[in-house]
Amino acid sequence: MTRHASPPPLRDIVRHPEFVRGMRDMAGMAVGIGAWGLVTGVAMTKSGMPVPLAIFMSLLVYAGSAQLAVLPLIIAGSPVWVVWLTASCVNLRFVIFSAMWRSYFGHFHRAYRCLLGYVSGDVTFVLFTRRYPDLKHSPEQLPYFWGASTINWVAWQGLSIAGMLFANAIPQRWGLGFAGVLALLGVLCSMLSDRISWVAAGVSGLAAIAAFALPLKLNILVAIAAAVAVGLVMEAAFALHRRMGAS
Known part of the structure; x- marks a missing residue:
């Protein structure tokens, strides 16, 4: 039976230099993440969702893209x-992220891994893998992860809940919807690091526009399916090319 390691005490994590490094790296992204959270919170409240339920959903789900994607569907019944x-x-991308996280944190017990999975996010994953590109465990990785994840969680939840509480006091002329789009574009561009991701993003955008007339916002599913299909095909093609080049 495999024995899993216990995580270090919280005080040791917080005092580690990499915890501060993670917070500092994520701080540059916090403005965009907060703007995105604010827009999501306002949208959830103005859709007619009760504020307590909206707060509960934000804390439980903690997935801005999923919340925004399903909100029109909930409104439309x-x-x-x-x-x-x-x-x-x-x-679905978090399944891929989780497979990567296992290389770094798979030695912890399941409950702790679930906690790490809950607080992880897209930008956290990007920053972490840039900081630690090798898929192997080292002690300083956990403090860095928690530093970045703490800023990410606070920025998102703080501004999202603020948007829910003060949605009716925020005038439409502020154009928060456009600000949210800009914030999403900023986060998206930070994640496009290679040719495959750029092509997949472009294809998904074109697919969403082409399928816009579909009912129930199903163009979102079409865009996701198109991006995943293109990404998988390109990844397989590049892998085959590398094998042929090596032979």
């Missing part, structure tokens, strides 16, 4: 299976 399928498709 879409079937539950469409809402769940959309949220699952939008969050």
